[in-house]
Amino acid sequence: MTNDFNNKRLMIGNDALCEGAVQAGCQCYFGYPITPQNEVPAYMSWRIPQVGGIFLQAESELAAINMVFGAAAVGARAMTSSSSPGISLKQEGISYLAGAELPCVIVNIMRGGPGLGNIAGSQGDYFQATRGGGHGDYRTICLAPGSVQEMMDLTREAFDLADRYRIPTLILSDGILGQMMEPVIFSNDLNLFDDLPEKDWALTGAKGRPPRVIKSLYMGEGELEERNWRLHDKHKRIEMEIPRCEYLNTEDAEFCLIAFGTAARVARSVVYLAEKEGINLGLLRPITLYPFPKRPIKELARKGVRFLVIEMNLGQMLEDCQLAVNGVTDVFFYGRPGGGIFNPEEILKVVKSYL
Amino acid sequence: MRPVFVRPNALKNVPFRFCPGCHHGIIHRLVAEAIDHFGILDRTIGIAPVGCAVFAYDYFSCDILEVAHGRPPAACTGIKRARPDLIVFSYQGDGDLASIGTAEIIHAANRGENITVIFVNNANYGMTGGQMAPTTLLGQKTKTTPKGRSASSDGYPLKVCEMLATLEGTTYIERVAVNNPGHTKEAGRAIKKAFKVQLENKGFSLIEALASCPTNWEMSPAQANMWIEEKMLKVFPLGIYKDTSETKI
Numbered sequence A: 001m002t003n004d005f006n007n008k009r010l011m012i013g014n015d016a017l018c019e020g021a022v023q024a025g026c027q028c029y030f031g032y033p034i035t036p037q038n039e040v041p042a043y044m045s046w047r048i049p050q051v052g053g054i055f056l057q058a059e060s061e062l063a064a065i066n067m068v069f070g071a072a073a074v075g076a077r078a079m080t081s082s083s084s085p086g087i088s089l090k091q092e093g094i095s096y097l098a099g100a101e102l103p104c105v106i107v108n109i110m111r112g113g114p115g116l117g118n119i120a121g122s123q124g125d126y127f128q129a130t131r132g133g134g135h136g137d138y139r140t141i142c143l144a145p146g147s148v149q150e151m152m153d154l155t156r157e158a159f160d161l162a163d164r165y166r167i168p169t170l171i172l173s174d175g176i177l178g179q180m181m182e183p184v185i186f187s188n189d190l191n192l193f194d195d196l197p198e199k200d201w202a203l204t205g206a207k208g209r210p211p212r213v214i215k216s217l218y219m220g221e222g223e224l225e226e227r228n229w230r231l232h233d234k235h236k237r238i239e240m241e242i243p244r245c246e247y248l249n250t251e252d253a254e255f256c257l258i259a260f261g262t263a264a265r266v267a268r269s270v271v272y273l274a275e276k277e278g279i280n281l282g283l284l285r286p287i288t289l290y291p292f293p294k295r296p297i298k299e300l301a302r303k304g305v306r307f308l309v310i311e312m313n314l315g316q317m318l319e320d321c322q323l324a325v326n327g328v329t330d331v332f333f334y335g336r337p338g339g340g341i342f343n344p345e346e347i348l349k350v351v352k353s354y355l
Numbered sequence B: 001m002r003p004v005f006v007r008p009n010a011l012k013n014v015p016f017r018f019c020p021g022c023h024h025g026i027i028h029r030l031v032a033e034a035i036d037h038f039g040i041l042d043r044t045i046g047i048a049p050v051g052c053a054v055f056a057y058d059y060f061s062c063d064i065l066e067v068a069h070g071r072p073p074a075a076c077t078g079i080k081r082a083r084p085d086l087i088v089f090s091y092q093g094d095g096d097l098a099s100i101g102t103a104e105i106i107h108a109a110n111r112g113e114n115i116t117v118i119f120v121n122n123a124n125y126g127m128t129g130g131q132m133a134p135t136t137l138l139g140q141k142t143k144t145t146p147k148g149r150s151a152s153s154d155g156y157p158l159k160v161c162e163m164l165a166t167l168e169g170t171t172y173i174e175r176v177a178v179n180n181p182g183h184t185k186e187a188g189r190a191i192k193k194a195f196k197v198q199l200e201n202k203g204f205s206l207i208e209a210l211a212s213c214p215t216n217w218e219m220s221p222a223q224a225n226m227w228i229e230e231k232m233l234k235v236f237p238l239g240i241y242k243d244t245s246e247t248k249i
Helices: A012-023 A039-052 A059-071 A082-098 A128-129 A148-164 A175-180 A223-242 A263-277 A294-302 A319-324 A344-354 B024-038 B053-058 B072-082 B095-102 B103-108 B160-165 B181-199 B220-233
Strands: A008-012 A028-033 A055-057 A080-081 A104-110 A141-143 A168-174 A180-187 A245-249 A255-258 A281-286 A288-289 A306-311 A331-335 B044-048 B063-066 B086-094 B116-121 B170-177 B204-210 B239-243
Touching: A008 A012, A008 A223, A008 A294, A012 A039, A012 A104, A012 A148, A012 A175, A012 A180, A028 A294, A028 A306, A028 B024, A039 A055, A039 A175, A059 A080, A059 B063, A059 B072, A059 B103, A080 A082, A080 A263, A080 B072, A082 A104, A082 A128, A104 A175, A128 A168, A128 B170, A141 A148, A141 A175, A148 A168, A148 A175, A148 A180, A148 A223, A168 A263, A175 A263, A180 A245, A245 A263, A245 B024, A255 A263, A255 A344, A255 B072, A263 A281, A281 B103, A288 B103, A294 A306, A294 A319, A306 A319, A306 A344, A306 B170, A319 A331, A331 A344, A331 B063, B024 B053, B024 B086, B024 B116, B024 B181, B044 B053, B044 B072, B044 B160, B053 B220, B072 B086, B072 B095, B072 B103, B086 B095, B086 B181, B095 B103, B095 B116, B103 B160, B103 B204, B116 B181, B160 B170, B160 B204, B160 B239, B170 B181, B170 B220, B181 B204, B204 B220
Parallel strands: A028 A055, A028 A080, A080 A104, A104 A168, A141 A168, A255 A281, A255 A306, A306 A331, B044 B063, B044 B086, B086 B116, B116 B204, B170 B204
Antiparallel strands: A008 A180, A141 A288, A245 A281, B170 B239
């Protein structure tokens, strides 16, 4: 084992996320102020120029996502970040990015909604993040960090996934993970995929080759349907290849929590608290929200495991869990919206009511 | 025999599908001539907007990026910041640039992005069937101003060149027309100048081209050319509104 002591730093989630982007070789960052993600543009404004990258504060979220669109089209690794209301504004661009199959990374440090909501951490954007979000028939990869370390590592990985599948990739985090401070280990082994496809579609100037077009308009008879089927095939490949989750104590538990991000941190405490009281409680934490890790949930359900989904919203991932379980066993829900957060004792009480 | 008039290399060998008398074809050709003139076809990226000009990707033989309605200046910014060695032009209509994309054009201009914008002003939304545009003249009848545009309810024709010329970030702003051979020649010169400004890294240039839309104006091509001369030029005077290209380094 290598000594990671020198590579260890104390950082907030939003800063760690920026380091993940820098590690991935992110060349362009375009952002716009909104709480609670303001640390991201502030950090990128000095950090990315250090590695020869571009920082630009856009005039709007619309402009920022379209700057990403332009940079991605010429083959650059590009990122933007925002928080819930700003992510809604970016949806137009995300739909175009998906339609044009341009890889990029979009970060949502969620806050309470709807509307202007509040600035507290929340998980209210799960539906938006996992169902495409904008108009049209498409999906985006969606990763949900559960720690400051994962804010860095999953952001780095998000660029590889985006390039590998030519798809916009979302980091779905929240104000709590963005602002909290934890030790982070800077890994020496950074390359996840060394077999990334060459960007033979990028607009680099038609020198010694026919001109290239990147577009999302398909007016010819049947053209768009064919295009949508192609995207669908890609989504199916993604659903086969990259679903990921973390398990805690799921081997012989008969009751299991399902939670992602900040809610999963509380859930972890619930598992330990239950253990002290002699209750055998499991936790399944989806790390990829799209593709959703259906299979492991289905397998637990077949063994008769019952579930409590806990979310900082009114039941959004719940629906994916119900689809995975498909009525085989019980799926209960406990959630708090609008920036409310539960404590472990509160959850344990709910768990006990179902045992 | 030596040919005296040929298709520019920057245009594909396909016929335009624009309506009879539409000026897009002429303006496309002038842009293509400028690209040929500077020999930059293999490093030029063009933007196809939303509107009649979206099919730019079928006509230009450079790489083309199709961009959402009004957002080309932002996409151009992304391209040019990521790859300053590429030559970038956006080609936008009046709805795209002066209505839904007003924020994007003003801020790209104000940042002095080193890009070239071709702004085609035909005083209506052509692709969607002739609705009122921000540049529609007072009194002009459109699908959404059946009694003519009224200042009291619809505001006034938006004057993009005059507005952008006030911004410190802009370098070259000119309004041209292509409704007669003399104007067309001037327009060709202006578009070349706009590309030259970018090639010399001197910043933001915009050429507004007044253009006809005989179909939606419900005029013959000849009448449409006359309407530009008699009506549009009064509201949108031709000329150079800003040129700091000599003093910029």
